[in-house]
Amino acid sequence: MKTREEQIAERREQMPKIHRANYDKAMKGRSMKAATKAFCLMCVQWQKEEVRLCTDLACPLYPYRPYKNRANRRSKQRSLGVESENSGKGDNYAG
Ligand code: SF4
Numbered sequence: 001m002k003t004r005e006e007q008i009a010e011r012r013e014q015m016p017k018i019h020r021a022n023y024d025k026a027m028k029g030r031s032m033k034a035a036t037k038a039f040c041l042m043c044v045q046w047q048k049e050e051v052r053l054c055t056d057l058a059c060p061l062y063p064y065r066p067y068k069n070r071a072n073r074r075s076k077q078r079s080l081g082v083e084s085e086n087s088g089k090g091d092n093y094a095g
Pocket of ligand 1: 041054
C-alpha cells in the first residue's frame with residue numbers, strides 16, 4: 001500500500017499544474033475552502049465552468065462549491081463598466 005505522501009504526489013501529478021497550489025493548500029489540512037475547490041474541480045475533470053454549472057443538487061458540497069457566482073459577478077462588472085485585462089481583447093478590430 002502506498003503511503004499518504006506517495007498518493008498525494010501521484011494525485012498531484014495527474015492534475016493540471018494550475019490547480020496544484022490549491023491542492024497543496026488543501027492537503028495541509030488548514031483550508032476547507034481549498035479542499036472544497038480541489039474536490040469539486042477533481043469531480044468535473046478540472047473544468048471550472050462545469051463546477052459552476054453543476055447539476056447534482058443533492059451533493060453535500062453543492063452549496064459550497066466555488067465559481068457559482070462567477071456569471072453574476074461578470075454581469076455586474078459589465079454593468080458597472082469594469083473590464084478585466086483580457087475582456088477587451090479584439091475589441092478594436094475594425095475588420
Ligand atoms: S458540488 Fe458538484 S462539482 Fe462539487 S463535488 Fe458535488 S457534484 Fe462535484
